[in-house]
Amino acid sequence: MPKLNDLPEGEYKALLRAGKLRLQIGPYNYGLQSNLPQIDKGLAALYADYHLANPEDFTDYNICMHHTGPITRLRHRVEFLFDNQNPFGVIETQNAYAFLEWGMNWCVSIHANEYLKLHAAVIARNGRAILMPGIPGAGKSTLCAALGLSGWRVLSDEHALIPPGSAEVVPLPRPVSLKNASIALIRGFDSSAVLGPTSGDTHKGIVAHMKADLASDSHDRTPLPVTTMVFPRYSTEEPQGLFRRSRSQSFILAAYHSFNYSLLGSKGFQAMSTLLDATECYDLVYRDLDWALKAMEQLHDGSIG
């Protein structure tokens, strides 16, 4: 299938205005509609290498981010629609791109219960995946972005999709959400990093998303085996280190970081058990990004841990 950047600009915008732009993102097809210039620019920058969905295929998530009319345009307000429903109320126009990304995440977070879903970044190298669950602010996205810029494959910045009964993760590659100081940090880390529109006044502060499908196999939809679970924690007050943690304690923490563990009940327990059986677990405390990258590489190589 052709990619987004195969489309002439005029056709791309026409499809987006008409709600006929459909992208294949991991196991899902997103239908997208917008009349906002920052959405035009953001999608063109961050999703350039995503495949267009086959027109015959089902669209899993229909999303619209738009001005509803001249009054909302003058008031600098937009709305996010999912299947023509507005779950978030009015959104300031300057934050539209961040909300589009969050809305796309939200679709998966509240649906997709065919998987055990962890709130986690997922990266891989040599066909082996590492899950990095963490609360917002733990430093997982910053680390994920830096790993993606250092040759690792980014499978997700938000959702680890685990098919129950397996110790595999289904890739859901999306841009990495960077917040506040992390934006300048990543720009300084690699000046070639492609960042989308900056949203300057969100409940999370300043937000920009980074193009993360940088590996040649970024859009391969084949599930990868999970070998390791790392709980990253950015801290300027604790000593840096990579510490082994027990599987049973990690089970509880991973369940805490799950979107739907409780919803799945016994099936969720069994899915988590299967995942943990195959997974070595660690805490990663870091304040220096280069140190953290080296630790992750050594962990992957088996030279520490």
Add this chain to the structure above:
Amino acid sequence: MLLSVAPLGEFYNCNEDTTVYFDPASGDTHLLSNFAAYLLRQLAVQPMDIEQLITRIAPDIDPQDIPELSRHVPDVIAELAALDVIAEL
């Protein structure tokens, strides 16, 4: 007072000193000491009071540890009761 577990849930243990327990009645998941998980399994066999429970597990325990165990079991039972994974009949 008899203590019971019904229904007994699912356990996850990979040779560590703690066990994860899924309680099907509440849908909650708990991290238990292996000893607490062991007591839970015993109570699932049949309802027992604490004395009966200690008598039941005594053959598995070093005799010199039984006095300490007798003091410890009520505390563990209280913790399991606080988690609502056992019921008093």
